[in-house]
Every structure is written in structure tokens, then in C-alpha cells.
Amino acid sequence: IKRVTTNTILSMKQQGEKISMLTAYDFSTAKALDEAGTDVLLVGDSAANVFAGYETTLPITLDHMIYHASAVVRGAKRALVLVDLPFGEYQGSADDAFKAAVRMMKESGAHALKLEGGVEILDNIKKIIHAGIPVCGHLGLTPQAINKFGTFGVRAQEEEEAAKLKSDALALQDAGCFAVVLEKIPAALAQEVSQSLRIPTIGIGAGNGCDGQVLVVNDMLGYTKDFKPKFLRRYMNMYSDVVDAAAKYVADVKSGDYPNESEQY
Ligand code: KIV
Ligand code: NA
Numbered sequence: 020i021k022r023v024t025t026n027t028i029l030s031m032k033q034q035g036e037k038i039s040m041l042t043a044y045d046f047s048t049a050k051a052l053d054e055a056g057t058d059v060l061l062v063g064d065s066a067a068n069v070f071a072g073y074e075t076t077l078p079i080t081l082d083h084m085i086y087h088a089s090a091v092v093r094g095a096k097r098a099l100v101l102v103d104l105p106f107g108e109y110q111g112s113a114d115d116a117f118k119a120a121v122r123m124m125k126e127s128g129a130h131a132l133k134l135e136g137g138v139e140i141l142d143n144i145k146k147i148i149h150a151g152i153p154v155c156g157h158l159g160l161t162p163q164a165i166n167k168f169g170t171f172g173v174r175a176q177e178e179e180e181a182a183k184l185k186s187d188a189l190a191l192q193d194a195g196c197f198a199v200v201l202e203k204i205p206a207a208l209a210q211e212v213s214q215s216l217r218i219p220t221i222g223i224g225a226g227n228g229c230d231g232q233v234l235v236v237n238d239m240l241g242y243t244k245d246f247k248p249k250f251l252r253r254y255m256n257m258y259s260d261v262v263d264a265a266a267k268y269v270a271d272v273k274s275g276d277y278p279n280e281s282e283q284y
């Protein structure tokens with residue numbers, strides 16, 4: 020199997036082939052998503068929400084992310100493994116950002132890193148890219164800045180924020196980013212940005228004009244029971260299937276039906 024690289028992702032945009040990305044946080048899920056042909060597995064800091072149960076992505080640490088990322092790397096034979104640097108690890112000095120990036124690459128075996136933000140962190144992004152580490156940008160609703168935004172609502176609906184997003188996207192491209200995630204912005208804006216960039220855009224809640232799409236795997240499998248934003252398409256009802264399966268197991272244990280003759284030594 021030929022590994023998907025950042026060059027593969029770039030040529031997909033040039034050929035007009037849409038890029039598929041899903042999050043993954045563990046070995047078994049990574050293996051299944053990889054077998055299904057998912058182009059990019061994102062070890063998102065959304066692990067803080069859907070794996071660990073935190074309200075925001077702020078509490079997850081670099082050590083936590085390295086643990087998740089190394090598990091996903093071991094499960095992915097074909098997909099490019101992209102990993103979020105967590106809050107606080109790259110917004111300070113370029114030296115600190117660089118050290119966090121190097122630790123992640125060395126200790127997890129990831130192929131590329133994602134950092135939230137535009138011009139504010141451009142020097143830090145450049146330092147990481149100059150070391151040979153591919154970087155994906157992330158603009159729009161950047162959840163690590165939730166305390167600045169105050170809500171998880173749609174971003175860049177007003178002209179000023181839209182204009183900044185457009186110039187940030189170009190700046191990220193000029194800095195050498197290989198792609199940029201656009202989260203929860205108007206579809207028309209995402210399409211305009213996608214058409215103005217050479218590098219691919221990967222949308223989540225950003226409409227059909229992006230060069231690829233990403234969803235949180237727990238959301239698209241229906242494992243996050245009460246999370247039903249407009250952009251989400253569910254492909255399973257995993258939460259209710261797990262409840263049903265566990266309830267059957269509990270009943271089988273209580274009744275003495277499990278284990279039977281063929282299930283014991
Ligand atoms: O952490 C995450 O899951 C993400 C995607 C939603 C883009 O950053
Ligand atoms: Na993230």
C-alpha cells in the first residue's frame with residue numbers, strides 16, 4: 020500500500036479529487052478507518068471532548084496527544100496521520116513551539132501537525148516548517164480560542180472577520196502550510212478561500228466548496244448522543260447500538276445464559 024503524503028494531498032486538489040479526513044484517537048479505530056480508505060487521520064485535540072469528556076479542548080496535554088497519536092500511527096498503514104498540537108504548546112515563543120513539534124514527531128511517529136491560528140503564530144509555524152515538519156493551518160472556529168469567542172457559533176459572518184480569514188489563509192499558504200482546515204464558516208466564504216489557494220482546504224461545517232471534508236469520528240458514527248449540529252451527517256447510531264449490546268450482555272450474565280458450553284474450557 021502506498022502511503023498518502025502531503026504531496027498526494029496537494030495533487031488531489033490539482034486533479035479535483037476530494038480529500039477525506041476523519042479524526043481517530045486509538046489503534047482499533049485508526050485501523051478500521053484506514054482500511055476504509057480514509058486519506059487523512061486527524062488525531063484531533065477533540066479527544067479532550069469525545070474521549071476524555073472535557074467541555075473544551077484546553078485541558079489536553081502534549082503527553083496525552085503523543086499517546087493518542089502513537090496509537091493511531093500504529094493502526095494506519097495508508098493514511099497520512101495529522102496531529103493537533105494542544106493549547107499552550109505553540110502560541111508562545113517560536114522556540115517552545117518548535118520543541119513541542121519535535122517532541123510530537125519523535126515520540127509519536129506522526130507525519131504532520133495542525134496548529135490553530137493565522138498571522139499571530141506565523142513565525143512559529145515557519146520555524147516548524149523549516150525543520151521539515153509539514154504543517155496544516157486551522158482557521159474559522161478554532162476551539163482552543165473558545166474563551167475569546169464565547170460561543171461555538173459560526174465564525175466570519177461579518178466582513179471584518181471574513182477579510183482577516185482570507186488574508187490569514189494566504190499567509191499560511193505563503194508560510195508553506197500544505198493544507199488548511201476551515202471550521203464553521205459560511206459556505207460562500209470557504210469556497211472563495213478554496214478557489215484562491217493552491218493548497219487544499221479541508222472543511223468542517225464549511226460547505227461543499229472545500230477541497231476536502233473532515234468530521235469527528237465519534238460524531239459521524241453517532242457515538243456522541245446529543246451532539247447534532249446542522250453540518251453533521253451520521254452514518255451509524257453507535258451510542259444506541261452500544262447501549263443495546265451492553266444491555267443484552269447484562270441480561271445474559273444475570274440469567275446465566277452466558278457463558279454457554281461452547282464458550283468455556
Ligand atoms: O480536533 C479536531 O477534531 C479538529 C477537527 C474538528 C478539525 O480539529
Ligand atoms: Na482540533
